[in-house]
Amino acid sequence: MPEPATAPVIEITDLHKSFGQLEVLKGVNITAHRGDVVSLIGSSGSGKSTLLRCCNLLEDSQQGDICFKGEPVRWRGAGHDRRPADPKQVLRIRTNLSMVFQQFNLWAHMTILQNVMEAPVTVLGRDRAEVEKAARHYLDKVGIGDKCDAYPAQLSGGQQQRAAIARGLCMEPEALLFDEPTSALDPELEQEVIKVIKDLAAEGRTMIIVTHDMKMAADISSHVVFLHQGLIEEEGPPDALFGAPKSERLRGFLSATQ
Numbered sequence: 001m002p003e004p005a006t007a008p009v010i011e012i013t014d015l016h017k018s019f020g021q022l023e024v025l026k027g028v029n030i031t032a033h034r035g036d037v038v039s040l041i042g043s044s045g046s047g048k049s050t051l052l053r054c055c056n057l058l059e060d061s062q063q064g065d066i067c068f069k070g071e072p073v074r075w076r077g078a079g080h081d082r083r084p085a086d087p088k089q090v091l092r093i094r095t096n097l098s099m100v101f102q103q104f105n106l107w108a109h110m111t112i113l114q115n116v117m118e119a120p121v122t123v124l125g126r127d128r129a130e131v132e133k134a135a136r137h138y139l140d141k142v143g144i145g146d147k148c149d150a151y152p153a154q155l156s157g158g159q160q161q162r163a164a165i166a167r168g169l170c171m172e173p174e175a176l177l178f179d180e181p182t183s184a185l186d187p188e189l190e191q192e193v194i195k196v197i198k199d200l201a202a203e204g205r206t207m208i209i210v211t212h213d214m215k216m217a218a219d220i221s222s223h224v225v226f227l228h229q230g231l232i233e234e235e236g237p238p239d240a241l242f243g244a245p246k247s248e249r250l251r252g253f254l255s256a257t258q
């Protein structure tokens, strides 16, 4: 039986975003269906983080559509005055697209368990005992089940990032958004985080990953997007993008990141 057609988890169409006079995204399209792993690659300043932040409405945008599971974001105003119209919709989308940041962003004054439990309890109003069970499960899953009572400063960078991933998972989101999740880590700690991300990909999680790690992108992506100065210069399956890049700029970028 063919699967019923379902709307993409995220669909962004013709997105434009400026910071004042600086136009950072100049008409970008991104689609992630359920189970897709989309990697965003490109030089520093090309707009990767901005695009990811626009996906879950952490950044405003001036033009274009953002659709979450077939539900278009409703706006009021236009251009630089455009804002999401419905705070409940923003909350629903944001909590369904969990973001994992380069700098982990854990609360220093909370234990690891409290960090993971915080948003499901306070933002989603879920039952504390159930959230604790889930939090312990996800901390086990990322391999730091023994660190529940530790504080972030007592953990290595790799362990902190795995805690941040567990925190994202504990929201039971539709998709995970990663912004350079391994960039702040020493090479030996990078691998433990890459392994967790690979396991999530193998489980069929929907993910959009901004990464400088071409090997990981080649290994786990269903689709790779190369951003150049706010436009998609080339995109496609990883074999094509890494194996037979068409654009001169992409070829240059890949040879510089070898």
Ligand code: ADP
Residues within 6 Å of the ligand: 019, 022, 024, 042, 043, 044, 045, 046, 047, 048, 049, 050, 051
């Ligand atoms: P990338 O993640 O690909 O390195 P970014 O999306 O962070 O790129 O940034 C794209 C451009 O937008 C850069 O020129 C950057 O300086 C600019 N930019 C990013 N965030 C802001 C901001 N909050 N205010 C002004 N300019 C910004």
Ligand code: MG
Residues within 6 Å of the ligand: 048, 049, 050, 180
């Ligand atoms: Mg960035």
